[in-house]
Amino acid sequence: MNDQVSTFGRLGAGIVGIVALGTLVLQTTINTEPGTSPLENFALLFRFFTIWSNFAGGVAMLWIAAGRPISERMTFALATALTIVALVYHALLAADHHPVGLDWWTNLNFHTIIPATFVLWWAVFSDRAHLTWRSLPWVMVFPIIYTAFALIYGASTGFYAYFFLDLPSLGWGQLLLNMIGLSLFFVAMGAVLLALRKLLRRDLA
Template identity: 35%
Template sequence: MDWSRAALIWRGVFAVVGWASVGLYYGLTISGLTPAETATRTLHFFSFFTIQTNLLVAVALTLPLIGVRTRPGRWASSEGVRAGVTMYAVVVGLVYHFLLHATWNPQGLYQVANIGLHYVMPVAILIDWLVFTPNGRLRWIDAGKWLAFPLIYSGWLLLLGAVSGWYPYWFIDVAELGLGRTLLNLCGLLAFFGVVGLTVVAIDRTLGRRDRTAASA
């Protein structure tokens, strides 16, 4: 089987799905709004971790198609980037399913976009990482490096909430929970990111040892 061709097809299909899911959700979000309302809703839309992560996933799937030998293509194809993006996407799917799913019941096209963002794309990038990304090159410290994105994001949410009073998720709503409880929730979420990151590294190293054993057999 031509794995390089299979990878291109897989990434092409799900790059389209990823961009389409974000675009559909955004279009539905701003439909019928005034320009002022659109500006506010756009800021809110792109402040969701789900949206930012799905944009990263779409970029990670698209750039290798444009040119794996270009600097952006090499960046997106690197094992650390693909594993980190996979980790973020897996967390999106798990947090949505176990913490947020019960609080929202989208219908129609909203449901189509919701399934794409929270289920299809996390699974797609996970399979991409497991099947098409070289294994055995990650280090344990990479799990710590991947925490930079959620840390910066958490700071942005606290700043945005302090200025506007709007929070995208109930478990970081300072107005409702208080700063202490919110910070505790954020620490717990960061710890969860760390655990998932360490799991990703462990899987990578296990698959790498398996591949080296198979190659030497």
């Protein structure tokens, strides 16, 4: 990236990062109940993949805004994760989910604004030379880490955030099939993002 694009890129990254982490702080205050601390409520949010991906995306954007180097594969993996967060919510959950007040704003940010702006930033400012089809396995980094956490947390508390990871109800056989399906979904979405970025860069060239 040239200096001008790099400057705009860092500015854009800073805005996205501030919105992402600010939304997390706001959601923590909304969820705080009598007898619990904000830190406890912040930790409870991380039961959900949506929060993992938004938090990681926000940290990555602020890291970039500070002028720090970051792996192109890492931002690619985050772009894929956030795209899936948005698609799954709007395709499967939004019709039956009707948040109000401040919850409406945080929900909009988590499932629409932050994913869209992160992916747009990635499409415009990421370095094409460092990403090829061989980068696709990297999209599995975050779902693998989250799945391991979710299974450990579920085994210790009995709470599974998503039905397709509910090991006691599913059994190992169905769980493994679900994980294979999710893996293919992530890889396919990563491939779509790479293809779309190539088209975008070609049109802008």
